[in-house]
Amino acid sequence: MKTALPIEVIRFKEIREKLNHTQQSFAEVLGVKNSTADIERGKSKISGSILIALIEHFQINPLWLYGKSTQQKLNTTIDTSPKVLTVTPENNEGIVLVNVKAAAGYPHNIQDLDWYEELPAFTIPLPEYRNATYRGFQVEGDSMLPMLHPKEWVLGKAVESVNSLKNHTICIVVMHDTVLVKKIQKHDSNEHLSLISINPDYPPITIQTHQIQELWEVQSKISSELDESAGNIALSQIQQTLVALKNEINQIKNNN
Incomplete structure (x- = not known):
């Protein structure tokens, strides 16, 4: 009679397949020799180092892995919002x-x-x-x-x-x-x-x-500085356009 695999093994394989990893490429990421085949067959246990790698690389919740939680990933969001808000005398945010x-x-x-x-x-x-x-x-x-x-x-x-x-x-x-x-x-x-x-x-x-x-x-x-070169560039472009237009007109006259 075939023995049912532990939930952590089933979910381990589920993670790999969801990430589109082969057993060999997943083993490289997790620091496992050769492949993850023995783990997925239930022959090798998920070691502490593998568990740490799952957390570090993929934010996997270990409680979910072992069937103790429905939340697959850990909340690793870092709050970067302002620590202090300021208000002006008119009661507006400054x-x-x-x-x-x-x-x-x-x-x-x-x-x-x-x-x-x-x-x-x-x-x-x-x-x-x-x-x-x-x-x-x-x-x-x-x-x-x-x-x-x-x-x-x-x-x-x-x-x-x-x-x-x-x-x-x-x-x-x-x-x-x-x-x-x-x-x-x-x-x-x-x-x-x-x-x-x-x-x-x-x-x-x-x-x-x-x-x-x-x-x-x-x-x-x-900025308190004006780009003085901007006007010169614009004037130069206008001059180039006028020269090109003049040459085009002269070419038309010569052809006629």
């Missing part, structure tokens, strides 16, 4: 401005209400800035050139978690010891993110998501 100097202390004062009161705040009476929390940060360094210049300001919209963020979005990333403005590249695993600079002189930085305290999606920027 946009706090964090300059370069203040940004150095921001991660360490992230929940200090008195510290926020020392920072300037304002409101923008436009529809797109309603029903959401925004914060302004001053850009430091040249890692985001040519899009963002040093001393410009970016306005970020609060993000509740990395999961709700679109890939390749530019964000203000508040970690435990620094504040960075970077493009976000999400990994297949929710455990890591890459922070990408637009300036190619700066290599990508890979961080663990648990290092993030707050996340702000950049929506707009405030």
